[in-house]
Amino acid sequence: MSLINTLARLEAVESGRARPTATVRHRRLTGRPLVLVPLTTAGEAGAPLGALVGTDRDAPRLLAVAQPRDRDLRFAFLAELAEAVLPHIESYADVVEPAERGETDPATGKRVKVETELCVDAAQIVVPSRAGIEFVRLLGRSMRFRRTADDDPDTPYPAPARVPLLGRWLTHYGERARVPGSSLLLACTDLLNRHWATGQSNLEDQHLGALLAWIDPPAGESGAEAALRAELARDAAGQLLCPPAGPATDPDFDNRLLAPAIEKYDRARASLAAAEDGLAADARLAELSGAEREIRALLAGVLRPTWDAVWRGLDLLRELPEGARTEDRWTRDRWSFTAHRDRVRSGEPPQPRRDDAVTAARKLAARETAQAQLEAQEALDDPLVLAGRRLAGEAFIGEVSAVEMAYSESKRPSPRPLVTVRTDERPQLGEGVKIYRSLDGKPQTAQFAGYGPADEEGGAPSLVLRITDRMGRGKEPAPGSVPEPGDRIAWTLFEHDQRGGPQLPDAEETPWTHGGPPGGVEAAELPDPMTPEDLL
Amino acid sequence: MRGNAFEARVKADGGTELMRLLHERLGGPGEPPREVAVPDLTAAGPEGRAARTALALREATEAGGWALLDHPMLALEVAGSPAYLEPDAVVVHPDGTWTVVEIKSFPMIDGSADAAKVGAAARQSAVYVLALERVAEVTDGARVGHRVLLVCPKDFSNLPAASVVDVRKQRAVTRRQLTRLTRVEEIAAALPEGASFDPERSPEDLETAVESVAAAYAPECLSACELAFHCRSRARAEGAVEALGRGVRGELGGLTTVAGVLAAAAGKEGDPADPAVAALRRAAALRAEALEGRAGCR
Numbered sequence: 001m002s003l004i005n006t007l008a009r010l011e012a013v014e015s016g017r018a019r020p021t022a023t024v025r026h027r028r029l030t031g032r033p034l035v036l037v038p039l040t041t042a043g044e045a046g047a048p049l050g051a052l053v054g055t056d057r058d059a060p061r062l063l064a065v066a067q068p069r070d071r072d073l074r075f076a077f078l079a080e081l082a083e084a085v086l087p088h089i090e091s092y093a094d095v096v097e098p099a100e101r102g103e104t105d106p107a108t109g110k111r112v113k114v115e116t117e118l119c120v121d122a123a124q125i126v127v128p129s130r131a132g133i134e135f136v137r138l139l140g141r142s143m144r145f146r147r148t149a150d151d152d153p154d155t156p157y158p159a160p161a162r163v164p165l166l167g168r169w170l171t172h173y174g175e176r177a178r179v180p181g182s183s184l185l186l187a188c189t190d191l192l193n194r195h196w197a198t199g200q201s202n203l204e205d206q207h208l209g210a211l212l213a214w215i216d217p218p219a220g221e222s223g224a225e226a227a228l229r230a231e232l233a234r235d236a237a238g239q240l241l242c243p244p245a246g247p248a249t250d251p252d253f254d255n256r257l258l259a260p261a262i263e264k265y266d267r268a269r270a271s272l273a274a275a276e277d278g279l280a281a282d283a284r285l286a287e288l289s290g291a292e293r294e295i296r297a298l299l300a301g302v303l304r305p306t307w308d309a310v311w312r313g314l315d316l317l318r319e320l321p322e323g324a325r326t327e328d329r330w331t332r333d334r335w336s337f338t339a340h341r342d343r344v345r346s347g348e349p350p351q352p353r354r355d356d357a358v359t360a361a362r363k364l365a366a367r368e369t370a371q372a373q374l375e376a377q378e379a380l381d382d383p384l385v386l387a388g389r390r391l392a393g394e395a396f397i398g399e400v401s402a403v404e405m406a407y408s409e410s411k412r413p414s415p416r417p418l419v420t421v422r423t424d425e426r427p428q429l430g431e432g433v434k435i436y437r438s439l440d441g442k443p444q445t446a447q448f449a450g451y452g453p454a455d456e457e458g459g460a461p462s463l464v465l466r467i468t469d470r471m472g473r474g475k476e477p478a479p480g481s482v483p484e485p486g487d488r489i490a491w492t493l494f495e496h497d498q499r500g501g502p503q504l505p506d507a508e509e510t511p512w513t514h515g516g517p518p519g520g521v522e523a524a525e526l527p528d529p530m531t532p533e534d535l536l
Numbered sequence: 537m538r539g540n541a542f543e544a545r546v547k548a549d550g551g552t553e554l555m556r557l558l559h560e561r562l563g564g565p566g567e568p569p570r571e572v573a574v575p576d577l578t579a580a581g582p583e584g585r586a587a588r589t590a591l592a593l594r595e596a597t598e599a600g601g602w603a604l605l606d607h608p609m610l611a612l613e614v615a616g617s618p619a620y621l622e623p624d625a626v627v628v629h630p631d632g633t634w635t636v637v638e639i640k641s642f643p644m645i646d647g648s649a650d651a652a653k654v655g656a657a658a659r660q661s662a663v664y665v666l667a668l669e670r671v672a673e674v675t676d677g678a679r680v681g682h683r684v685l686l687v688c689p690k691d692f693s694n695l696p697a698a699s700v701v702d703v704r705k706q707r708a709v710t711r712r713q714l715t716r717l718t719r720v721e722e723i724a725a726a727l728p729e730g731a732s733f734d735p736e737r738s739p740e741d742l743e744t745a746v747e748s749v750a751a752a753y754a755p756e757c758l759s760a761c762e763l764a765f766h767c768r769s770r771a772r773a774e775g776a777v778e779a780l781g782r783g784v785r786g787e788l789g790g791l792t793t794v795a796g797v798l799a800a801a802a803g804k805e806g807d808p809a810d811p812a813v814a815a816l817r818r819a820a821a822l823r824a825e826a827l828e829g830r831a832g833c834r
Binding site: 004006007008010011013014020023043046138141199201202204224353354383386387388390391529531534535 | 539641643645646647689691692693694695755756758759765772775777779780781784787788794795797798801815816818819820822823825826827829
């Protein structure tokens with residue numbers, strides 16, 4: 001945590017209310033996000049228990065598994081989840097615009113532009129917490145290798161149609177969520193924590209209810225009091241008023257309410273199976289559906305507060321204006337969405353269990369680039385983020401006091417104006433260090449040329465910068481491309497755009513040091529073997 | 537519970553499956569061991585079981601074959617008082633190496649598991665290794681392996697998968713922490729006369745007793761200790777900056793309270809020559825400027 005954010009937290013402690021750490025919203029929120037609030041079964045790592053899902057805050061779709069150990073019920077849950085999620089994703093897949101993509105021509109090895117299409121918007125999924133993102137990954141992993149009866153008629157326990165497809169999409173979303181600045185799959189707590197500092201620790205900020213209590217406390221109550229109530233307050237039956245945002249449930253809920261309800265359901269099912277005539281079976285069936293309704297009501301009761309909290313969080317975030325460069329990152333998300341759509345349509349196999357060396361290196365490099373890009377873009381979009389960088393000496397704001405024209409010493413001299421900048425900040429400059437400013441949305445580079453004379457009042461000496469590019473081709477700089485005295489300009493020591501790393505070889509040319517070329521791709525990815533006690 | 541069912545399954549048939557996994561991950565060449573001794577470790581009381589375990593370990597090491605000790609009992613001195621530990625299993629190799637086996641119910645998916653849970657399992661196993669080393673010191677030809685076998689359910693099934701975890705680092709950390717622990721008697725001596733933490737006593741008495749003990753609260757306590765909420769409210773009432781996280785203290789130098797930091801940042805208190813105070817004032821000025829929209833620039 002940087003000092004400036006620590007200070008924001010301390011301010012929040014004192015004022016009893018969360019304090020902003022951003023003045024604009026740094027993530028894209030689409031007009032119609034799909035919210036998914038999942039629950040898992042305690043002690044059955046990963047077995048789904050239920051979920052609320054949907055794009056309409058007033059009409060969530062409740063999915064429930066009455067007996068999480070029953071494979072058929074789990075499959076029914078996954079099939080229903082596919083019915084809820086896939087239409088949302090597919091509704092974005094066919095709305096496209098023409099676009100161009102740079103590709104290497106395999107024949108000539110040259111970079112050429114290829115006409116292609118790009119989805120105009122991408123489907124966005126929002127889960128309550130970071131654990132929810134992990135659960136999406138887990139669901140994706142468990143589903144994408146499944147075989148349906150169509151794929152392989154001999155497979156035991158065929159998965160419902162469309163379940164493997166959902167697995168591939170959730171895997172893609174889970175993978176994309178690891179790219180810094182991506183907005184395809186978002187956790188509500190992460191979003192809120194990015195934009196506000198509360199008067200509690202990072203650890204406590206993972207509790208969605210407590211976090212919201214700090215950001216938007218009820219009238220007449222401090223954030224700390226409201227957060228404590230969200231963490232601990234229980235009703236007369238001993239249940240938390242603000243149930244955990246999941247996917248894990250509160251043990252008191254499991255033991256006192258859920259376990260007896262599931263037991264009742266099991267008994268009803270056993271007695272239905274033992275029914276001897278139609279009349280008795282009818283009565284017992286009614287009992288069974290009654291027990292199932294009870295479980296659904298219980299799950300709805302603990303899911304609904306979280307569902308409402310996620311939407312409330314989204315409302316709060318929508319009040320912030322969107323950062324200017326968020327669009328650029330969202331375009332990358334759209335490319336990623338379109339590329340996965342194309343892979344699915346061209347019938348490529350599901351994502352492998354483990355990436356080969358080249359893919360893994362490529363992903364890592366892409367994430368590093370995205371991280372650096374995100375940091376730079378957030379600072380450029382938001383004076384409050386820039387303030388943090390200024391404090392760290394990685395940027396400064398200064399007023400231009402003088403401009404002196406100078407030229408480079410080549411055959412065709414080009415303009416290299418020397419700009420004197422006065423600032424009381426302390427950027428970490430050395431001889432020849434490159435610094436950047438944003439000129440009409442494009443970075444202009446300058447070089448630190450030395451310190452100027454100290455000002456009359458004995459303050460910090462001014463800085464002399466030599467502008468080196470973006471002044472046009474002529475002998476005289478293009479109008480507006482050179483700062484003028486009196487301009488207040490933000491300069492950064494970090495680059496605004498990130499260049500990609502070095503090229504990596506094709507997967508077939510992986511060197512032996514990295515395991516050699518991946519072999520037998522087809523044979524490697526068999527579905528998981530089925531056992532009688534599967535978890536998911 | 538599934539965890540117990542899984543452990544029973546791994547150890548079934550005299551540990552055949554467990555020994556196969558162990559041999560695959562740690563053993564030398566050749567076939568997995570067929571003859572595995574499974575000594576009986578039942579005895580009365582923890583001391584009795586610990587003594588029985590030590591005897592079984594010595595016998596197995598002398599015998600020079602494979603042996604599987606199911607739920608042995610080990611003793612370790614913690615802060616001057618004995619603590620009894622029960623690993624899931626300990627395997628004696630023919631060469632006299634003892635290996636700790638830890639069976640966990642979290643899944644290992646595609647060969648990797650939740651890092652936090654694996655870390656916790658490694659720390660737990662390191663304590664068993666330390667306790668075993670005490671026994672090995674007095675046993676001829678015995679040594680304790682620093683590689684422990686972690687057994688987890690594979691993917692989404694109940695089939696076991698195993699992985700070797702090197703616990704040398706955790707062992708060194710735990711060893712150092714054990715030597716640094718304040719002895720229980722010293723802690724007790726620092727308590728006021730008549731303080732008691734007996735849960736039978738009245739809430740007021742307990743409250744007074746708890747209040748009399750100093751606590752170093754950090755947010756990590758919340759996931760480990762039942763008194764954490766109590767300590768947190770106390771830390772917040774005192775305005776301690778640690779309530780926001782351990783890392784916060786590092787940046788604030790000698791300033792320890794929320795009010796103190798904010799006063800220093802606002803320029804009301806503190807020595808401007810102190811680098812922490814100077815940094816705070818710059819941070820506060822930059823933050824205020826950005827929030828008021830005065831940072832307007834091109």
